[in-house]
Amino acid sequence: MRRELRYAASGLRPRAITRLLAWSVLETLPTALFGLLVARAVDDGFLAGRPWTGAAWLGGLLLAAAVGAVGSRQVYAGLGALVEPFRDRLVRLVIGRAVGAAVAGRPEAGALSLLTRQVEIARDAYAGAVLSIRGCLVATVGVTIGLLALDGRLALLVLPLFGLGLLAFACTLGYAADRQREAAVADAALTDRVGEVVRAVRDLAACGGEAHGASLAARPIEAQAAAERALARAAALRSVCFAIGGWLPLLAILAAAPALTDSGVSAGAITGALFYVLTGLQPALTALVSGLGGSGLRLYVALSRILSREPVTSARGAKPASIGEGSVLSARGLTFAYGPHAAPAVRDLDVAVMDGDHLAVIGPSGIGKSTLAALLCGTLRPDAGTVAYGGADAAGLSARELARRRVLIPQEAYVFTGTVRANLAYLRRDADDAAVLASAEAVGALALVDRLCGLDAEVDPGRLSAGERQLVALARAHLSPAPIAILDEATSHLDPAAERRAEAAFRARGALVVIAHRPGSALRAERIMVMDGQSALVGDRESLREASELFREFLAHWGEEPVQIQPAS
Structure with missing residues (x-):
């Protein structure tokens, strides 16, 4: 996962990020002012017996929302300055690798699929991940400013618990990504095994081997069930993280309310802090959890497929298939395609069988x-290369x-x-x-x-x-x-x-x-x-x-x- 994270982070352009964060300041305005305006409406308006003053304070929310809408519009406009260069990098990577492989006489299979499907999945998922992270960051900054303006003690109650929830969620991302990959592999294995059993169903029925056929499929079925249960556990962990970061701050404020009021914190400030949690931190954490749990995992899978197409290197005894002395069957430079315009099914392959x-x-x-x-x-006769039995060329036999x-x-x-x-x-x-x-x-x-x-x-x-x-x-x-x-x-x-x-x-x-x-x-x-x-x-x-x-x-x-x-x- 580190490789995919490094590649995604390397595409972040400082100028585009600066512009995005600058417009985010305007978008943060409603979040930062919401609790403050509610606190003033409660303390200076409704609790003071001046309902029109309270309504006026709440009316300020409309102005703040209008300013925030302008910021949001510019944020989405500036998102393209981050996402499109990232997509262009992937396109250059796929095309450059495919052209280089073709020039070397080893055209890359699946390059078109990578270009038309995986790159677009990565692009959309990258945009979703950026928006989720930025949205959570904006909301956190706005709520922090608002809580500090209300009362520093409220900030000390809310922010550490919210940060703990964020940290817990970050720790589950690697686990969730691995479980997502395992589930995809288990599903493919089950499909293959069921296909084998279905093809042999006549033999199984003729020999009374229905129980054996069921046993053949039992293991991949259990493997897939285990993978799905692991995915469910990952989802449950995300729920726990949300409870820590989204609900514990709310409970902490309610539990500490008597002590806070005794120490001089107003009812309006406590109400404003509750609103900050309910309308600021909880939606931000929800967006982050669902965004990275969805778009983030799709981005990881897509990047993994694209970046994993780099040439395989050999290690500790594994080596490219090659011919050897004294072989009873050998192939050198074997290349074959099912038509002049088709990609080779076998390309430049060397192998020896002793x-x-x-x-x-x-x-x-x-x-x-x-x-x-x-x-x-x-x-089949190869388009290029030779097959030999001992020292005899198969083409001459x-x-x-x-x-x-x-x-x-x-x-x-x-x-x-x-x-x-x-x-x-x-x-x-x-x-x-x-x-x-x-x-x-x-x-x-x-x-x-x-x-x-x-x-x-x-x-x-x-x-x-x-x-x-x-x-x-x-x-x-x-x-x-x-x-x-x-x-x-x-x-x-x-x-x-x-x-x-x-x-x-x-x-x-x-x-x-x-x-x-x-x-x-x-x-x-x-x-x-x-x-x-x-x-x-x-x-x-x-x-x-x-x-x-x-x-x-x-x-x-x-x-x-x-x-x-x-x-x-």
Whole structure:
């Protein structure tokens, strides 16, 4: 939060602030005079038996309000001198970074959204935050002047308690900002998990796994509920702060009223002090709490998104994905876009997969993970860069040669009409029944083979569930002679235990690259690649925790530790 505060404060222009505060002097006039005029109306007018004199004093409020209205008008006119330069700085930041990235051959994804949405949110929220802070400051100055003019003892009763409420509210802002961010992350995690359960609902119903489906969603539901409860606690803290700063001064005046009158403070002065609290300090504190609790948090989130798009730096073992000597699969300078005018889905990416490696690829939806899988497998040709298997350039290999070097299992598994044996041995026609059954058992598909009545049984693809089709595809890929397996969400319709078993089987047979859609699948890998649309970092969990803010966000909303399993022997 300090980074966002520093950036917001750095945009404050002294000349614009001076002008804003100068006009605020006029706006302060009604606040400063309100209690004084009420006190004079009570003491010199109504209590003295001169109602017309009291009414005249109250009539002075109209004149003060008119002067204050002129000041308010000029305040809003001068607000643009603070807000618009702040917006211009953000625009220059976003455009300058996007142009620099494009010149370097790495166009920035999402720059248009930052420019058209996040910058405008930041601008409006910045204006709201400035008005809230300035309004509270103006009211506090006016009330302080008025209380001192009434009686210094009244000021000593009111102002320390009001200041305590302000200090308490300031201390809750960091907590509230963190809870707001956690709630957004928890909501996104719940949406993803519910989507997974809905996609697998047919399999769950067929296997009587409704309770298991409910248990899969239970944890993110509880996480979101906990985040919402934390938000409620933050709101409750704000209410406590308002009670301290807004109501305790009022109670203090009422409780001290007998002693004050005995010591010479007039009834009018006490009434004026009550009005200062009710019409000056309480509205000011309400505006500050609601303004910073609303506009302030929106400003923080928007600035966080804009400023977090700075290039990721590496730290303690996490490094940009790069090629290495002795790799069985490597990519250098990989760039691909789905059209001449489209932003690249993958840009200038280097990566190496060693023999026996287990690499998980994670990133937000639509960031290019499946595109990367297709490029590594050779089903897509890059616009720039190369993919190599060992020392052989993939561009020069035939489809048959590629099939001997890698196998891709996509999310939508293909099963054709024919025998079980034909489906499982499609990529290795010379495999005997023992090898076929061994691969089926390794990935957890042997029970399915038995249910279908053995290898000679005919398969009707339409009668298989999505999870069953994935088991067939996994067993087929496991039997393949290719030493490199790439799973592109190939276990999305399996439960976590079946997913762990399948991954362990592929991990034992050679190199494994997993496009991960579940936290356990990602965190079981020896290495993790984090794609954020700008760069790709590779490292173990601990190094990525320090190097990648995106990875830290993933860990925060996953909120679970996977069960570690050993590869099958």
